Amino acid sequence: MSQAAPAGPDDGALIRLNGITKTYGRGTAAFAALRGVDMRIDEGEFVAIMGPSGSGKSTVMNLLGCLDTPSGGSYQFRGVHVERLDRNQRALLRRHFLGFVFQGFNLLARTSALENVELPLLYRGEPASRRHAAAAQALASVGLTGWEHHSPAELSGGQQQRVAIARAIVTAPSVLLADEPTGNLDSKTSHEIMELIAALNRERGIAVLMVTHEPEMAGYAGRVIRFVDGRVASDQRNAPGPADGEDG
Secondary structure, eight states: OOOOOOOOOSSSSSSSEEEEEEEESSSGOOOEEEEEEEEEEEOOOOOOOOOOTSSSSSHHHHHHHTTOOSSSEEEEETTTEGGGHHHHHHHHHHHHHEEEETTOOOOOOTTHHHHHHHHHHHHTTTHHHHHHHHHHHHHTTOOOTTTOOOGGGGGGGHHHHHHHHHHHHEEEEEEEEOOOOTTSHHHHHHHHHHHHHHHHHHHHEEEEEESOOHHHTTTTTSEEEEEEEEEEEEEEOOOTTTTTTGGG
């Protein structure tokens, strides 16, 4: 898989899942985490994924992020069958097209904000000068100009999540995969982070797929997909909410 955006004979969907299954274990110990999931995500959408514990929402996020592989079914990313890619090809897809934000921030403790944001570019082999400039720009875009050389311990929880978001977008990904991005934050900071994510979706056209258990946070998304027992139980458009603002 090359660095260029993948292309294929699909209908224009960014992501399409057809009949996706995922089973862990074998025999009597087998557990079906996903039981035939169909899903379509278009370019630039903001989709919240909800469901009770064990519903399959985290499993499907791992598959979408190429952190795991399905047991059956088809996963297409811009027409490319991801389930047919080998480990190295999936790593390239992650590196060039996907950004990740986690509940626990996942920052390197003894590393500055700038160096944390540079990491994805380091893995891509970008030269130091380009890494520094891109990381500084990404931090500026999340409101952290002047905080480049602070360590995570010197930052608030909201600031740490902003660093994590900057790290996720520094490669200009097509998709931002956010797993409970406000789970460790207070209510005010949670809304600030959601407004930032919504702005990145709206202004840069980055598709956002977000797992959340909070209906208030899901209100920022354009669609809400609910999982129950490894299946899509509902897929509904959101009424206009706090993320729509002036753009309606």
